[in-house]
Amino acid sequence: MNGMHDVGGMGGFTLPVRDPDEPSFKYEWEVLVFAANQAFHGPWPLDRRRFALESMPPDLYLSMSYFARWLWRFEKLLVEAGLATEEELRNPDGPMSPAADFQPFVQGTVDQTIPPKFLVGADVLVKNEHPTGHTRVPRYVRGRRGTIHLDHGVYNLPDAVAHGLDPKPQHCYTVIFRASELWGARANPKDWVYVDLWDDYLLADS
């Protein structure tokens, strides 16, 4: 979806000072949220967890730190899946109901013999689609022309994985775009942007 997460190309942000020795966590609660997230994957594939963040109201997304968003997401997904209630999360010393049954998500193997739609060197046009579900096409490449640079092999299309739909295994490529194709005259003509995109996102550009 066209969420706040899709920030590539936006102006107005201020870069922080780069600290080569910055610790991974600023607050101790962030360690807990991170570790709990790694220790419990629940019934959700990674792309379902990504979609939860993408669905955040934009003002909330920008007002919260990275791990605060993870905490928000974890609570939301637990409640949605019936694994915990809001009351339990607010009052963990109170009565606790048993968690609903769930199937842990298992990433199946994909058929690597599926043929590619495009060969390395082919010119492609990124479809100008604006789905309401999860997708991995950044807005800044939609409707833009590029060239297949690398074929990484077959992976499941995340748009289907995130929503529990039938798997859509297909080739995923690195597509190269001239920076000027994406950003116009402000781009340095020598520069390139490399973006990984699945077959379903692309059309032949003849």
Added chain:
Amino acid sequence: MTEDKVSRREFLTKTSLAASTAVAGAATVTGQVGAQEVEEYAQSDYSVRAKALVSVLTKKNLIDPTAIDEVIEFYETRVGPHIGARLVARSWVDPEFRGRLLSDANAAATELGIERRRDLFAVANTPEVHNLVVCTLCSCYPWFILGLPPTWYKDAPYRARAVIDPRGVLKEFGTELDEGMEVRVWDSTAEVRYMVIPVRPQGTDGMTEEQLQALVTRDSMIGAERLKSPV
């Protein structure tokens, strides 16, 4: 983080002491309260909620509390930029290895005994080309060879600007590129994770592979800086 570990154990046993007070406090924040107080309320709220989250998961047997410590131990002690530095230093001293790293980074990592949880692809900086890695949509990062990403890598300003103004980002980060150089920005939108092989700094001819590893920084393997000569 030894002290942290002690208090983490307390988290798991003494949860949510002040849940209701912290939430009530946050609710009373008004325009008269300064930004710092708002931030403190928010952090206090997050802290209470994070402890509650772990407590609920533990009580419902959804996680084993020792799994939390195992995750922390793994990221604190086992993965980090020292792993990526081994790939880079070897590529500097062994041109054939460099060729294998650039053509099949997965196999090259396996060759050095590096445990890989994701597909890896390595791109090389040269005097004429500079590569920069970003994830504009979230925070994809080759953590199995670099450890956890720095905050700036995960936050919106870098993700927004790296693709449209890589030279400006690099300049603010302390690296000014010649106009004539080519910049390649890699947006990690799918399944492969990218690492940059920095240019071997001048004045390092007599160094051992171990000494070279120590020169390789995390940020140079993201492409956020170019390595300077150590002499």
